[in-house]
Amino acid sequence: MTITEIQNEIIEEFSMFDDWQERYQYMIDLGKTLPLISPEYKTDDNIITGCQSKVWVHANMNNDKVEFTADSDAIITKGIIAILIRVFSNQHPKDIIEGNTEFIDTIGLKEHLSPTRANGLVSMIKQIKMYALAYQTQLN
Template sequence: MTIEHIEQQIIEEFEQFDDWMERYNYIIELGKNLPLINAEYKTEKYLISGCQSQVWLHAAYEDGKVIYKADSDAIITKGIVALLIRVLSGQTPDAILNTPLAFVDKIGLKEHLSPTRSNGLLSMIKQMKLYAMAFKAKYK
């Protein structure tokens, strides 16, 4: 499935929610279900430091696709991490590099990607794109 398809799915899922509480309950559930990153990756090396919450990100390259795994110490951050992984993991480096991730705004979570929020998400996206760029250069 393309990034746009998955984004559209997520937007439709969020459309069923009437209020912020239902939206956040869903994100919290996602956070609880996100497969934890292997303990070996939950180290300083993979840490994306936010002032408030922390994110660990690991990326691998398989058959022309980038596979991301991540975790966070805050559950809401983790839920949003899960959405980003659902959209970006398993995609080609080019697709990852070119997406503006428009769905975040459409499901009303834009504020979580604000630089003032310092929850590590913005840095995580930057790091995801850097990985994509590195894989693209390495395996071209």
């Protein structure tokens, strides 16, 4: 699936819930399904700076696509990174770099996060795109 197709799927899933309590619970459930980062990558080098919680993201190149794994010590944050991993993992670096994140505004996520969590969300996206940029550079 393309990044846009996955984002549209997430928008559709979030539209099924009437209020943000249900959406938070859904994010928590998504966090529980997150492919966990291997303990060897749970290092300071893989921590996302700018997050209130600890969030680790690791990237690996496999068949010209970037695969991400992640973890967090906070359940909501783990749900947020799970959504981002779902969107951007197993995509070509160029598509990740060029991929927009408008779906976050469409589902209303950013406006329902505390300022520190919203900053963390921006930091997570930035780091994912930085990994993609590094891999894209290697391909060229």
